[in-house]
Amino acid sequence: MYMHDEFDRTLIAERVAEFRDQVHRRLSGELSEDEFKLLRLLNGVYLQLHAYMLRIAIPYGSLSSEQLRMLAQVARRYDRGYGHFTTRQNIQFHWIKLEDLPDAMADLARVGLHGMQTSGNSVRNVTTDQWAGVAPDEVEDPRVWAEVVRQHVTLHPEFTFMPRKFKIAVGAAAHDRAALRIHDLALRLHRNAAGDVGFEVMVGGGLGRTPFLAKTIKPFLGKRDVLSYVEAVLRVYNQYGRRDNIYKARIKILVHELGAEAFAREVEQEWLAIRDGALALDPAAVAAIAARFRYPAYERLADDPVELMKARAANRRFATWHGNSVARHRMPGYAIVTLSLKAEGETPGDATADQIDAIADLADRYSSGEIRVGHEQNLVLPHVRQQDLHALWRALDVIGPTSGWCRTSSPARASTIAASPMRARSRSRRN
């Protein structure tokens, strides 16, 4: 988990107070809708067909059980008792009243959650691999770099009103679990031939009406230069991106029209002018951010404990679930467990307040109180002892059939639910 500091807490609290005043002035008629719309879009508030929607960022997809319970409370108190986990590590409440928004935001702020830059033409929530920090195949924990970028672009005055929204993802694993190439800007941590760790920089990816895979414009970028390079990409986009046509405003169109090589030259020129300035990263500053990521006090355990092997051999349903939903952890004796939020016939990513509370309880009991949200709209328990897997599965089996969530009651049903990361990925592409 990342531990917010006083700066973050103050920033979020001040934003809630500011938004409360803006909502009050809108409701009193002091602000017109044209004036208010700009303000609400800085705070993740949309007006959709039937109601207001509040989008809350879950930076790098990491939540504590305390935060999860607060999301459930907000869903119950201010919405219709459910939330929707999105493909970009956010959660949305779709039926919230304008007059309730300040109170809901204040509740969320108490646990460090907010909707800043989850809408509008700003740099959106920086996302990463939902297995970050626990996956055995990653170079290092990409969340540290996602946090470095998040801190830099949060309320950055130059990038608050860009041509269009801007989505950044960071990955560090051999297997891409962060959907890097469908992002406006993607940073892939890897080790080069000399043994140094740095970033491959990709730009111009996206889905929607004009899908593109991002192109690599910098095969290897040193860690020191990551902020200056991100800044250079944003500046080039901010300068040349189209503002006359919303359908052609994303960076993917600019990269496509200009060509990746020409775009890279523009970025390089901008970058060379700023790379040795204030944005050159001090390793001590990065280390300070890294130190705020807390890992559980892992026990010294061995892989494949006897009780797990026995349970797999004795129970085919458990073995099926284990094969579908459990992945290797970087620490021996631990596992990563994926919980599907794609029950048959339900909207992918939807979870009721009761389900969210149940997951928070399971996280406390089996995963050191931590939950992850992935772009596949599933939840993850990232620190489960392998010896606890059977007990966890039994707990899920009890909750599943009654809640319509995470059903594991039969092999046939397990095969229809996106219980495994692989199945979840294939479904996610269709959604």
Next chain:
Amino acid sequence: MTSPLQQKMKVTGPVVVTANRLADGAVIYRTSDGRWTTELAAAAVVTRSEAATALLAGARADLRIVDCYVAPVELGAAGPRPGNLRERIRAAGPTIRLPGEAEAGKLHVYA
């Protein structure tokens, strides 16, 4: 030359004036006595440009609403029905079943 603001609204059939309610975003319709209703059946239906312009002007003066516009309707025995898919969905609610609900929205009512 006529400015765009003075251009006459083109109305070729029955229309209503609709918006979202400021407080909660609910879909609402303008009534003939200058109030708002969530029931399309109770909305004021006009068929001429001048009447639609007047209805819209009165609605837009109300600060408690958002995104006000003229929407087409069809007239049936049971009153006005939405005139296009967007308005059908707005009137009937979500097309998917929400968590905790027994069934999807009422789209079939207008289908």
